[in-house]
Each structure stands twice: as C-alpha cells, then as structure tokens.
Amino acid sequence: MSDLFSHHRDTTLARVAPLADRLRPRSLDDFVGQEPILGQGRLLRRAIAADRVGNLILHGPPGVGKTTLARIIAGSTRAHFSSLNAVLAGVKDLRAEVDAAQQRLAHHGLRTTLFIDEVHRFNSAQQDALLPWVENGTLNLIGATTENPYFEVNKALVSRSRLFRLQPLEPEHLRQLLARALHDPEVGYGTRPIVVTPEAADHLVDVASGDARSLLNALELAVETTPPEADGAITIDLAIAEESIQQRAVLYDKQGDAHFDTISAFIKSLRGSDPDAALFWLARMVEAGENPRFIFRRMLIAAGEDIGLADPQAMVVVEACAAAFERVGLPEGLYPLAQAALYLAGADKSNSVLGFFDALTGVRTANRQQVPSHLRDAHRDGQAFGDGVGYRYPHAYAEHWVAQQYLPSALQGEVFWQPGSLGWEGRRREQLQQRRAAQLAAAAELAADQGDVLSSSPDDPQLERWLQRQATAEGERLDNLRRRFWDGAHWQRNDRVLVLEARSLLWALDPLAATPEGGVVITVGQPSDLERLQAQLQVLDALRQPQLLVVPADAPASLQSQLEPGEGSRFDWVVARQPWRGLNAQQLDKWIAAVGAQLSANGQWRLLFSTPQLGPAAGLQALSRAAEPALQPLLEELSALERQQLQQEPNPGQLARQALIDQGWRVEQQHWQESLQLELSAALTARWLTPESTYLGQLNALRGSPLTAAAIEMLQQGFHRHLGQQLPQTVAHTLLRAQRP
Known part of the structure; x- marks a missing residue:
C-alpha cells in the first residue's frame, strides 16, 4: 500500500512541479551550457563517463545547473546515490547516511555517493562529521554551493575534492532552454499554442542574466497568468514579459561570496584606474544595501596601499569625503562617496609603501641591529661611552641634508623603499637615488673612522645572501626564462595545453596550475623520457596529472591518433622549449601541419629556441x-x-x-x-x-x-x-x- 501511495505522490509531484524542475535534463547530451568543463574531451566529462568522479564540489551562481549536474552523475554512476539538503539536514541525518553506506559496502560491496545541496549551509561541526567517512572512502561527496568553497567549506573537505566552477549561462543557452520549454510536449508547453514575440524573448533572456531558473519561472508565470485569445493561443509580448520578470536581481549577500567578489572588483577597478568600472561596482554595492562606511574603510586602505606616495592627498580626500558623508547622510552622502571613488581611480598609483614589509623582514632576520653610536642618545651617558659623537645635524647643512648612515652596520646599503616614477614620489626619485649613493660613501668613511670592516665577515648577512644566490643561479636563471616565456599569457581555467617534447615538468607547471578545468597533454620523443616524467608526476593528484604521449620525432601524425576525437580535443596552446632538434625543414613542416591541425580557432603557438x-x-x-x-x-x-x-x-x-x-x-x-x-x-x-x-x-x-x-x-x-x-x-x-x- 505504501508503494502505491508513494507512486501516486511522485506522479502528482511530477505533474505540479515547476517548469524549471520538469525541464531538468536527464543526460549530459541534454545538458545546456558549461562546455568549458563538460565539452567533449574535458576532464569532468571524461570522469563522469568513466564513473571516476570521486569527491566533487560544484560552485556557481543560482540557476546554472549544479543540482541538475549532480542528478546526471547519479544516473550514470554504478554507486548508490543519496542526497541531502544542508538547509534541512543535521548531524543525525548524516550519521544515518553513513550507517547505510557502511552496510552497503560491507554486505554488497556497493559504494555510496552522497550529494549535499547548499553544502555551505552546514556548520563546522556538521562538515567535520563528514570528513572521516570521506577520508576513508565510505562516502564519495558531491557538494553544490553558490558560495566560494575556499571560504565557506571545510578546508579539509576542499583539499580532498575536485572543484568546478559553473558560469552563468550564455544568451544562446537560455534561448535553447526557452525553445525547449515552448516545444517539448512532455515536460514543456509543446501541446499548447503559445507564441513568444522576439522582443519578449530578448527581454526574458537579458534580464535572466544567465539564470535558467529565473528565465523558466518568468515564462511559466507569463503563460499561466495570460488569458488565451479566441483561437486558444497565448501570446507573450514585451509588456507581459516585463511584468513577469520585472527587475534584474542583484546577487549580493553581505556575508557571502558576492559581497567579497564585488568589493574585490571595486578595489581592483580603482587600482586599475578605471573610473567607469569603479562607479559600476560602487553602484552595485549601494543598490544591494552595502554599508557606505565599509566602502569608505576599503577606500582608505586603497589610498595607502595602491596610491600611497604617488598622491599623498588621496588619503586626505577619502577621509574628508567620509567625514562629509557622516555629516550629511543618505541620499546626499552618495556625492562624497562617488567623489572619493573617482579621485582614487584617477590618481597616480604606487605601492612603494610595501617597502615597510621588507623592512619588517630585515628586522626579523638581521643578526646585528645595534643602533650606530653616532645616532644614540647623547643626553644620558654620551660622555662616558661616546654616544652621539660624530652625528651631523642636517639643518646645519645646505638643503637641510647631509650624507651619513642611519641603518645598523649589518644593513648598510640595504634598500627597503623603491619609489615609483609617478606623482609626488616620482619627482623625488632621482634625488633619493643620489642621496643613497652619497650615504653609502658616508658609511664607508664612517666605518674607516671607527675601524669597522664592511661586508667582509663570512657571517655577514649581505655576503651570505650573495653566496646563496650564486649557489642557486642556474635555478634562478631557468625561473626567469620561464617567466619571460609565459609573459603576457592570459589563461582561462578551461584552456587545454599541449607541451611538445618535454624533458621535464618545468614548462608545464604554469598551465597545470592555471587550467584546472581544461587539461595538459605532454608529448615525449621516446619511452625513456616517458618513464622519467612519470616518476616526477607521482607527487601530483591523480586528476591533476597531465596526459603523457610518446610521439617519435619521425612520426608527428601519430599525435592525432592518440588524442580523443572531436572538437573538445582541440588545444588552446601549443608550447615547447627547444623542439625539433636535428630536424630538417621538410620534417619540421610535417610537425607544424600535424600539430597546427589540433589548435582551436583562437589557439596560440609559443616556442622558445x-x-x-x-x-x-x-x-x-x-x-x-x-x-x-x-x-x-x-x-x-x-x-x-x-x-x-x-x-x-x-x-x-x-x-x-x-x-x-x-x-x-x-x-x-x-x-x-x-x-x-x-x-x-x-x-x-x-x-x-x-x-x-x-x-x-x-x-x-x-x-x-x-x-x-x-x-x-x-x-x-x-x-x-x-x-x-x-x-x-x-x-x-x-x-x-x-x-x-
């Protein structure tokens, strides 16, 4: 009887479920969007096809397919699939799932995959309760969250999971969903005569802003509330569409990921001297109800960190605008708020004040930090110990400056502040460099007077650092060469990279770190090179390891036969250091033809000889x-x-x-x-x-x-x-x- 009632309940739910839920795709082939991580040949698609998904955390804004993707994985895995919603579940529910998973594993040898929707809603204790069972393999975890998992999910869980970020859907993807909703006879409106005008469709797609759920909910509301015409047809025009989805939602939570992302975008726009972007992100925060005092605090930090002494007035302007805001309040206070943002965006930039942290490092590492005798206080016991003797009073000299040493002897010649070339400090840069050169000469003169020997002791920090640099010169040279090789490279997380004739992992390290959702393929010329690279790869996580292929120098065509077929196997980058050594022009032509055929339309070669x-x-x-x-x-x-x-x-x-x-x-x-x-x-x-x-x-x-x-x-x-x-x-x-x- 209970099965009968359960079947009746499921049938009723399927009939009355919202359109967005009824239209959920059931397979990867029906899934719309997210080609960068789910396209042919992409890492996640391969993992799903091989039933080797493992622990997974999907994060991204609402309505982009996180829950749908988890359900598709459930339909393709051979493991038992269970799901919980973190809003409703507690530790008791987790323990019940763990007990059931242990029973399945012990009695039937069946693995369990547990899907937790809104996983960031679990508190620390609940997330900790998951950790031992994820650690020992009792459960495979698939979590979905709208927040940044690095901030909202237990670090131990994050470290044991693959993270994939789902992006807002593109307009063409939303149009595909709209067309399916209108024409699908089983789960959509295919059995009803519904017409959506082009203007209405454009408005729905635009205001949905990449959120499929928002689009389908608006369509459902428009269809269900619009009376049919005489012939039974329902026409959705622009006016109806505007009523159904009246305002673009501002995704913003003062304690969530959007809060930190938006203030980050605002500060980076100020740092990048883009007043238009700064005003946009400022308006977004104000519209979402952000506290203007918080924004002023962040602008004060930016005035010190990113503008600094290139324009010392920046701090003064922000402080004055903050005081004006406190005096007039809202809404008029938006004027000084915007004025402060525009001043920072237009000001000269310098981060030279970060030299303080270099000085802090010097304090923590230098062995000898005694105050030089000529700088010591002469009022207490100067006559007895000679403190203060030799000090030169700057105001007694021309321009109120005299060359003398103010740093401890062990740090003579150390430079902590490197002034930029812009604004206030730029006008003083040349003068400072001249004075530093004079100070070094003054230091040597003072040392000779006092009998000190500069930079000659084996335990001198400066000499020790120089010796260490010499010992690692080759490593530094290669690192500098690697940096120059990748200079100007603009990575996408889903890029695919082909590294030719690699003899080490050096030229693959950057793309391995920058393209976690794409992939890296490395070719070697002979099996011995393959064995050497395989030994190096043991330190990498299994899903982060690049694919290794043996492509002999005389057989470039064998590359294509070893790659997965289809557009998804195309590469965005082909890179190499010293490839094709010893080949003649005809052989080299064959290589470039074979490899070039694997590059995408916007793909790029980067070769260093x-x-x-x-x-x-x-x-x-x-x-x-x-x-x-x-x-x-x-x-x-x-x-x-x-x-x-x-x-x-x-x-x-x-x-x-x-x-x-x-x-x-x-x-x-x-x-x-x-x-x-x-x-x-x-x-x-x-x-x-x-x-x-x-x-x-x-x-x-x-x-x-x-x-x-x-x-x-x-x-x-x-x-x-x-x-x-x-x-x-x-x-x-x-x-x-x-x-x-």
Missing part, C-alpha cells in the same frame, strides 16, 4: 689570454672553427618561423641574448675532450684532419688550470608566438 654563441675554446681564450700566451694560437684556430660551425648550423628558430609563415600563421618573434657564467669542472672538460665527443668530432670535420694528441693534451691542461673558474658564455634566445590571422 636557444642557441649558444660561444664555444668552449672561445671561453677558455677569454680566461687565459694574458696568462697563457703559448696556448693562444691553438685557441684562436679552434675559436674560428667554433664560429664557423655556429654559422653553418641551421637556426631552428628561424626554420620554425618560416615554416609557420608558409602554413599561414601570423608570427611575432622576440630576440634577446643572455650572458652566462659556466663553472668549469673536470666532468665538463672530460665531456668536451673525450675522443668520442661530439665537440671534437665537429672540430675535426671542419679542420679536415683530427687534432693531434699533443694538441688535445694541451687543451686538457689549459682547462684543468682554470677548474672552478667561470667560463663566459652567451646564449641567443628566440621566442615565437603565432596565431591564425
């Missing part, structure tokens, strides 16, 4: 020119051969540029040179001068005859006499960026 400009002999010649005249004739001959070899070798960057141009790509290139200091070691010397070395083979081929054993011995001795010294090197870099015209 680096070629040395000096060989070992030229470097040794520079080191030993004065000390070893007998070695110079041999080094001059070999240096000339090295230059000849470098000129004869095809420039891979220019070959790639020409191949891209020939295939219709618009190419931009950057050239720069980098001076390096290569430490001369025994291993490096052995690599160059062993009989089977590539270096000697190239030299012998150019000479037409091999070097004699005596000449090689002379070279070895010359290198060994300079072991540990820095061999000067120059590398020419070429960065290519290419897009479709």
